[in-house]
Amino acid sequence: FFRELIWSFGKWRNARLEAFLKEVSPDFIFFPDFPCIYAHKILKYIWQKTNAKVAIFHADDCYTLKQFSLSPLYWIYRFWQRKWVRSSVKIADLHYVISDVQKIDYDRAFKVNNKILTKFADFSVEPELKNKFNKPLEFVYTGNIELNRWKSLAEIAETLKKINQKSITAQLKIYTGSHVTDKMRCALNIENCSFIMGKVPAEQIEKIQKNADVLVHVESTDIKSRYLVRQSFSTKIVDYLKRGRMIVAVGPKDVASIKHLLDNKCAVVADSTEELFDKLTAVIFSPNKMNYLAERAYECGRRYHNKEDMLKMLYNDFHNSSNR
Secondary structure (H helix, E strand, O other): OHHHHHHHHOOOOOHHHHHHHHHHOOOEEEEEOOOOOHHHHHHHHHHHHHOOEEEEEEOOOOOOOOOOOOOHHHHHHHHHHHHHHHHHHHHOOEEEEOOHHHHHHHHHHHOOOOEEOOOOEOOOOOOOOOOOOOOOEEEEEEOOOOOOHHHHHHHHHHHHHHHOOOOOOEEEEEEOOOOOOHHHHHHHOEOOOEEEEEOOOHHHHHHHHHHOOEEEEEOOOOHHHHHHOOOOOOHHHHHHHHHOOEEEEEOOOOOHHHHHHHHOOOOEEEOOHHHHHHHHHOOOOOHHHHHHHHHHHHHHHHHHOEHHHHHHHHHHHHHHHHOO
């Protein structure tokens, strides 16, 4: 609230901004819908000054009431934010969302046809499948472990511990820059099963993912975190699809990123340790089954996240809108 107060009375509408807008003279304003209000005020001001067309992109859920909080201030801010989101949607010429789940919600809420726009990659070549797997199999997670994602990773670690009882078959390596508490470290550092590798430079991530046998995606199952990411689509999903590796996803099956993998039957998807154990033991002892899922994942990327298709959609949308 203090931040919004500063933006309400701060002198950001000044000669420097006017000069910038005059110099740039934009035809389009591409506006990501951030979880704040002041950005919408900037958008409205620039739109009024330049008469440029607006393309709005929703990535996180900044509008629906499918959230959980016991704070009255949270809900006051949420309703205030909803007013500004509606205002920005009304002036937009192009509407984009990040997932199928968000499209369903926002098409209904705003009575517009939102198009799905995600991170994309080049899927024009054939996937580089594994022809020789590590012993033990290497499961890799790259990303933050906040919003209780570490608890879903702990379920995977416990499942691997169960699988490894007779012999060490698979191990989980967790690469994260998140702050790791003692509780997390205790749950995720399991001898011969799971290891917290810490933070690595961004340029090393692709190599780490390619060297892996299995790539791991998780979301939390607690209600607050679940609602926060219900519409969201992790950028690393497209990276995973591109790598040509089997994907394991653990978390609520109605969350957009996991639902996408489940609907396209291109990953081992589970929301409990029992289901995960059954599904993993059915595939990890068969390289052919693992590569079959890896191929399915790559085809999913080619169908929904192909660079050429996404750029063509954007070009046509902006071109057609500019001529209206």
